[in-house]
Amino acid sequence: MTMNTTTENLYGKNFIAGEWTSAARTVPNINPSDVTDIVGEFASADHGEVEQAIAAARQAFPTWALCPAQKRADILFKTAQLLTSNAGRIGTLLSREQGRPRPEAEGEVVRAAQIFAFFAGEVVRATGEIFPSTRPGAEVLVSREPIGVVAAITPWNVPIAIPAWKIAPALAYGNCMVLKPAELVPASALELVRILQEAGLPAGVLNLVMGSGSTIGPQLLDSPDIDAVSFTGSIATGKKIAAAAVAGGKKVQAEMGGKSGLVVLNDANLDIAIDCAIDGAFFWTGQRCTASSRLIVARGIYDEFVDRMIARMKTLRIDHAQKEGTEIGPVVDERQLAQNQRYIEIAKADGGEVIGGQRLQRDTQGFYMEPALILNTSNGMRINQEEVFGPVTSVLKVADYEEALMVANDTRFGLSSGICTDSLHHSTHFRRHSLAGTVAVNLTTTGSEYHVPFGGRKSSSYGAREQGRYAMDFYTAIKTSYVRA
Numbered sequence: 001m002t003m004n005t006t007t008e009n010l011y012g013k014n015f016i017a018g019e020w021t022s023a024a025r026t027v028p029n030i031n032p033s034d035v036t037d038i039v040g041e042f043a044s045a046d047h048g049e050v051e052q053a054i055a056a057a058r059q060a061f062p063t064w065a066l067c068p069a070q071k072r073a074d075i076l077f078k079t080a081q082l083l084t085s086n087a088g089r090i091g092t093l094l095s096r097e098q099g100r101p102r103p104e105a106e107g108e109v110v111r112a113a114q115i116f117a118f119f120a121g122e123v124v125r126a127t128g129e130i131f132p133s134t135r136p137g138a139e140v141l142v143s144r145e146p147i148g149v150v151a152a153i154t155p156w157n158v159p160i161a162i163p164a165w166k167i168a169p170a171l172a173y174g175n176c177m178v179l180k181p182a183e184l185v186p187a188s189a190l191e192l193v194r195i196l197q198e199a200g201l202p203a204g205v206l207n208l209v210m211g212s213g214s215t216i217g218p219q220l221l222d223s224p225d226i227d228a229v230s231f232t233g234s235i236a237t238g239k240k241i242a243a244a245a246v247a248g249g250k251k252v253q254a255e256m257g258g259k260s261g262l263v264v265l266n267d268a269n270l271d272i273a274i275d276c277a278i279d280g281a282f283f284w285t286g287q288r289c290t291a292s293s294r295l296i297v298a299r300g301i302y303d304e305f306v307d308r309m310i311a312r313m314k315t316l317r318i319d320h321a322q323k324e325g326t327e328i329g330p331v332v333d334e335r336q337l338a339q340n341q342r343y344i345e346i347a348k349a350d351g352g353e354v355i356g357g358q359r360l361q362r363d364t365q366g367f368y369m370e371p372a373l374i375l376n377t378s379n380g381m382r383i384n385q386e387e388v389f390g391p392v393t394s395v396l397k398v399a400d401y402e403e404a405l406m407v408a409n410d411t412r413f414g415l416s417s418g419i420c421t422d423s424l425h426h427s428t429h430f431r432r433h434s435l436a437g438t439v440a441v442n443l444t445t446t447g448s449e450y451h452v453p454f455g456g457r458k459s460s461s462y463g464a465r466e467q468g469r470y471a472m473d474f475y476t477a478i479k480t481s482y483v484r485a
């Protein structure tokens with residue numbers, strides 16, 4: 001089987017116990033750049049199919065947990081290679097179903113490959129520790145073991161890299177999985193799972209069930225055969241999942257929303273600051289949990305910053321995601337577009353001045369909108385306290401660094417933050433006092449790298465960090481052994 005052949009024959013199927021099985025029900029997957037383009041009909045798993053997926057993972061677990069490290073590493077590495085050699089094809093598909101410009105979509109597939117390559121190496125680095133014993137003739141060993149069957153519930157905004165950063169460590173450390181991707185992006189998940197199959201993953205180790213979160217999610221959370229849940233998505237869903245998981249005694253991690261502030265001080269390099277603000281707020285159509293949705297700008301540079309933002313916004317190319325030169329694709333669907341427009345109206349009603357934000361017509365019928373910059377707001381307004389998840393950002397004028405820090409931290413979220421300044425003193429102080437999981441200095445609030453931990457504080461995250469070797473804390477159980485020779 002060569003990976004360059006079409007996968008369309010698998011559309012409409014779940015992947016359970018190593019088999020692509022036709023689902024009882026399917027739903028259409030629509031291209032947000034052109035609603036007349038149906039990517040395909042994809043599975044919507046029913047109760048029985050989800051049960052089978054859980055049972056398959058449970059059954060595969062004892063063998064996979066004992067699978068030699070080299071074999072696990074080889075499968076993960078092969079997955080990285082296959083993702084790389086298929087990045088163009090899968091990137092095009094991701095762009096088509098999600099609306100991300102094609103080069104960025106391909107970049108996400110390459111990122112997924114890097115994640116698998118990283119965890120291929122981590123397989124043999126799941127080290128423990130040896131301690132002296134307080135008892136004579138004994139010693140104490142602390143070692144890592146897999147936790148069992150992990151359910152991964154993933155969002156639509158990062159269709160392949162988020163599943164990758166849950167699957168790769170889960171498998172690396174010897175766990176089995178059930179993946180439930182977001183309804184809007186089933187094709188990317190299907191491609192990823194097919195590549196893992198092609199890379200030689202044994203039957204049942206990873207199972208894919210597609211469909212509605214509100215029905216499949218609770219079933220996964222209620223199952224005594226699921227030991228842990230890794231979730232990325234909205235705060236409302238994440239809170240429900242965390243509560244249900246705790247009630248059921250399951251290990252859980254949840255990555256949720258953000259309201260990240262990018263601070264721009266008077267001494268900032270404005271070229272850098274504008275790049276960070278435009279990219280962080282508007283690229284990926286603002287559909288990133290780390291998006292710079294509040295631009296907190298010092299009074300002395302405010303007018304120039306706003307003028308340059310408006311000038312730059314006029315040059316942004318918003319169009320069909322697969323069109324050459326598009327910088328910003330459509331909003332992911334009608335519901336999200338309506339939410340973006342609703343928040344713009346809320347901001348206006350609260351006294352905000354909105355630049356841009358109009359719906360746009362293009363050659364194809366899609367969910368296009370201009371980015372919106374909102375002036376004259378205060379931090380207490382809803383537009384600055386609730387996550388929009390679209391290309392919508394506010395500019396908040398502050399007197400000085402101290403006020404900027406206070407405003408940046410004045411949110412129930414704590415995923416990421418950023419500061420643009422040439423002052424070592426202010427950037428260091430901000431790095432230490434920002435109440436966010438990720439802090440960026442003269443870089444966008446949105447950048448994260450695969451070899452270091454990702455996660456937030458306050459309402460943005462619950463549980464252990466993801467990515468890098470820190471992922472081991474979630475995907476392994478610690479065993480303490482007392483041994484007398």
Ligand code: ADP
Nearest residue numbers: 153154155181182212213214217218233234237
């Ligand atoms: P968004 O609003 O960005 O789509 P959600 O939090 O609704 O974010 O979705 C993230 C993931 O959670 C998706 O895979 C979705 O299907 C799933 N999901 C939605 N509702 C539930 C639920 N009640 N339990 C478990 N998973 C859910």
